[in-house]
Amino acid sequence: MSDPEDPALARAFERARLTRRSFLAAFGAAAAAGCADRAERSALWEAFVQQHYKRLTEDDKRVIFARLEAEVRRRHGVQVTIADPAPLRGVEFGYALNLSACVGCRRCEHACAVENNTSRDPTVRYLKVLQMESGSMDVERSRVGYQGPVPAAGHFYMPVQCQQCRDAPCVRACPVGATWTEPDGITVVDYNWCIGCRYCEAACPYFARRFNFSEPDLRPSEINPDQGYLSNRLRPVGVVEKCTFCLHRVRRGEYPACLEACPTGARKFGNLLDPASEVRQVLDHKRVYVLHEDAGTSPRFYYFFD
Amino acid sequence: MRLALGPSLALLTACADRPRAPRDPPEAGLVQVVPRTPLLSAWPCSEGCHARRAPDPTRRPLREFHAGRTLDHGPTLRWCDACHPSDDLDRLRLLGGDRVTFDNADQLCGQCHAERHRDWSRGIHGAQSGSWAGPTLRRNCVACHDPHAPQRPMFNPLPPADHDRAYGGGAHP
Numbered sequence: 001m002s003d004p005e006d007p008a009l010a011r012a013f014e015r016a017r018l019t020r021r022s023f024l025a026a027f028g029a030a031a032a033a034g035c036a037d038r039a040e041r042s043a044l045w046e047a048f049v050q051q052h053y054k055r056l057t058e059d060d061k062r063v064i065f066a067r068l069e070a071e072v073r074r075r076h077g078v079q080v081t082i083a084d085p086a087p088l089r090g091v092e093f094g095y096a097l098n099l100s101a102c103v104g105c106r107r108c109e110h111a112c113a114v115e116n117n118t119s120r121d122p123t124v125r126y127l128k129v130l131q132m133e134s135g136s137m138d139v140e141r142s143r144v145g146y147q148g149p150v151p152a153a154g155h156f157y158m159p160v161q162c163q164q165c166r167d168a169p170c171v172r173a174c175p176v177g178a179t180w181t182e183p184d185g186i187t188v189v190d191y192n193w194c195i196g197c198r199y200c201e202a203a204c205p206y207f208a209r210r211f212n213f214s215e216p217d218l219r220p221s222e223i224n225p226d227q228g229y230l231s232n233r234l235r236p237v238g239v240v241e242k243c244t245f246c247l248h249r250v251r252r253g254e255y256p257a258c259l260e261a262c263p264t265g266a267r268k269f270g271n272l273l274d275p276a277s278e279v280r281q282v283l284d285h286k287r288v289y290v291l292h293e294d295a296g297t298s299p300r301f302y303y304f305f306d
Numbered sequence: 307m308r309l310a311l312g313p314s315l316a317l318l319t320a321c322a323d324r325p326r327a328p329r330d331p332p333e334a335g336l337v338q339v340v341p342r343t344p345l346l347s348a349w350p351c352s353e354g355c356h357a358r359r360a361p362d363p364t365r366r367p368l369r370e371f372h373a374g375r376t377l378d379h380g381p382t383l384r385w386c387d388a389c390h391p392s393d394d395l396d397r398l399r400l401l402g403g404d405r406v407t408f409d410n411a412d413q414l415c416g417q418c419h420a421e422r423h424r425d426w427s428r429g430i431h432g433a434q435s436g437s438w439a440g441p442t443l444r445r446n447c448v449a450c451h452d453p454h455a456p457q458r459p460m461f462n463p464l465p466p467a468d469h470d471r472a473y474g475g476g477a478h479p
Contacts, residue, residue, distance in 0.1 A: 098430075105461040123467035145470040149460035253437040263461070265433035265450070277438065278429035285428060306425065 043071050052177065053190040053230070065229065072223070072234055080225040082233050085251035087184040093245050094185070094272035095256075096282040096302045097159060101266035104129050104150040104157030111261030112161075115246060116232040117224050119216035126210065126243040127161035127258060139291075161258070162187065162208040162243035163291060163299030170242075173203035179240075185272075185300050186247050188230040189240060196238040205295040209242045245269070272300065337429065337442045340449065342408045349408070351395040361392050378455040389414060389453075415447045423447075 046067055051060065065082040072080050109125050118124040130142035134154050142158070151157065168187050171179055178193040179200055201209040215237045227233040228248030235241050246256040250269070259267040270277030275284070279302075282288065288302040348354045355371065365385050368375050377384065389398050397405040398414050406413050416423030425431035426447070433450065436443040447453070465471070 101431075103458075103461050104463060106464040106466065109467075110464045121468075123469065125467050128467075128470070129463075145466045147463065147466075150463050151460070250438065253439045255435065255438055260435055262433065263450075265431065265445070268430065270438045278434070278442075281428040282430050285425070285430060306430070 039074065043067055047192055050192050052193050054180075061229070068229075068233060076218070076220045076223060076234075078220045078223045078225060080223065080227050080233075082227045082229055083248060084229045085248060087182050087186075088251060090271075090273055092185045092272045092300070093164065093250060094270065094279045094283075094300045094302070095164070095245065096268040096279045096286075096288065096304060098266040098268070098282075098306060099156055099158055099303055100305045101264045102129075102157045102159060102262075103264055104131060104146070104152075104155075105263065107261040107263060108159055108258035108267070111257045112243070114222070115224055115249075115257035116243075117216070117218060117222075117227070117234055118210070118241070119212065119214075119218065120222065121217040122214065124210045124212065124216070124241070126208070126241075127159055128207075129157050129159045131155050132158050158303065159258075160206055160208070160291065161301070162245075163206050163297065163301040164245065165297035165299050167296065167298050169203040169205065169295070169297060170200035170209060173199040175199060182230075182247075184251070186244050186250075187242070188244055188247065189242060190230070191233070191235050191239045191241065194239040196240065198240060200240055205292045205297065209240050211240050212237050336440055337444055338436075339409070339412075339444050339446055342411060342446055342448060346408065349396070351390075353396075356395050361386060361390070361395065363387055363392065376455050378457065379453060409446070411453070412447050415451075415453065 046064075050064060056064065061084055065084070068082055069080055072078055106129050109127050109129060112118070112126050113120070113124075116126060118126065128144050130139060130144060131146040131152070132139070132142045132155060134156055139158075139160075146152070164181075164185055164187055166181075166185070168181055171181055171187060175197065176193060176195055178195065179187060179189045181187045196211070198211050201211055212235055216235055218234070223234070224232060226248065228244075231244040231247040246254070246258075250256060255269055256267075259269050268278045268282050270279040272279060272283075274280060282304060283302065286304040286306055288304045290299045290302060343349055359371075363385065391397070391399040391405070394405055397407055398411060399405060400414060401417050412423060412426065416426075422431055426444075429442070429444065432447075433445045434442050451458070
């Protein structure tokens with residue numbers, strides 16, 4: 001039996017009282033020693049041992065955001081800013097889309113790609129515009145690859161993106177808690193915690209989640225430097241991503257990029273808890289419906305005709 | 307390896323989620339309608355061209371001035387002076403004879419399109435920019451609709467995603 005009063009033993013305990021993190025970091029540095037690109041290996045290790053977003057302190061976030069910014073600088077030569085705006089008090093975001101006004105021009109689809117740094121090749125788009133047959137709500141008979149002047153006779157257009165469900169099947173499907181619904185109603189993904197199992201993608205009734213099969217391909221000039229940790233920062237290969245209502249914009253009071261790009265004013269966005277907001281005006285004065293109501297997901301995204 | 311290790315490390319630390327301080331939303335602001343008159347090229351009409359030339363009230367194809375302008379909005383019922391009174395060219399005339407500025411053109415449109423106008427004043431119809439929390443910039447009717455020929459032109463859609471095109475526009479998804 002060892003003597004707890006033994007000073008030599010106490011010093012040994014003191015040396016051993018490393019935090020898990022510093023121990024692993026030291027271990028990682030040792031493992032990375034001798035590699036051609038030590039900075040990259042070190043960043044890789046830091047990312048590997050990074051905690052879940054909800055367990056990060058503000059100090060942790062500063063370190064992590066700086067590391068991610070440096071990574072983008074090293075790999076793409078672009079200076080970006082990664083922020084993490086907190087949810088707003090008394091705000092629950094909602095969206096309404098006027099199907100009578102939408103002409104199917106895909107401006108929203110492209111503006112979304114530009115804002116959210118989605119891969120250009122292969123093309124990843126958070127939102128798709130479905131060309132629907134007039135008089136039918138059957139999405140199985142809709143088309144996404146339509147061309148030519150729009151709106152075409154005998155059709156209407158229904159853009160579909162993440163519906164920010166109140167009971168989100170994707171969140172329940174995630175085996176590691178890498179995706180969750182924020183207090184303001186936006187479902188987000190911690191791209192550093194996602195294991196890429198794609199269960200969420202399969203669980204979503206709206207085909208709203210996307211998987212990066214290859215490294216997202218963006219030219220440096222195409223990278224939007226205004227980035228949010230939970231929204232449009234550059235994603236690694238092998239993780240799932242989705243529409244976040246442009247979280248980094250809307251928490252600053254701005255409109256989502258898809259709404260600003262809409263030339264017909266079909267898109268309405270705002271605070272569901274504020275009776276004067278545009279989206280509440282739609283809910284109060286129009287007959288709205290939600291997509292796949294039978295799925296029981298209770299979306300915060302509403303469609304209406306007028 | 308990442309699959310197995312990440313979550314198990316989390317269990318080891320077994321610490322609670324860290325609460326984030328929520329912020330107050332921005333101050334609720336005003337709804338502003340983008341003014342029309344700064345966008346008009348030769349306004350005020352009465353001080354420019356029409357100081358030298360009186361408006362011609364005869365119905366005719368416009369070739370000399372306002373060339374290319376067609377009236378396709380009740381063409382047999384109206385001519386210019388229905389809305390642009392000859393004695394007050396810098397303002398618009400409502401059906402009852404009242405005058406409104408070009409910035410308030412929605413009042414003119416709303417005389418017939420009352421339901422649309424009501425929706426527009428609620429923020430349901432029409433395009434907006436700025437901030438959802440205010441100030442919101444709202445477009446006037448004539449920013450999107452040509453009141454002289456309101457038939458909306460067709461749009462050329464931007465290209466679809468590559469794989470959507472490859473499917474030949476097949477069924478969703």
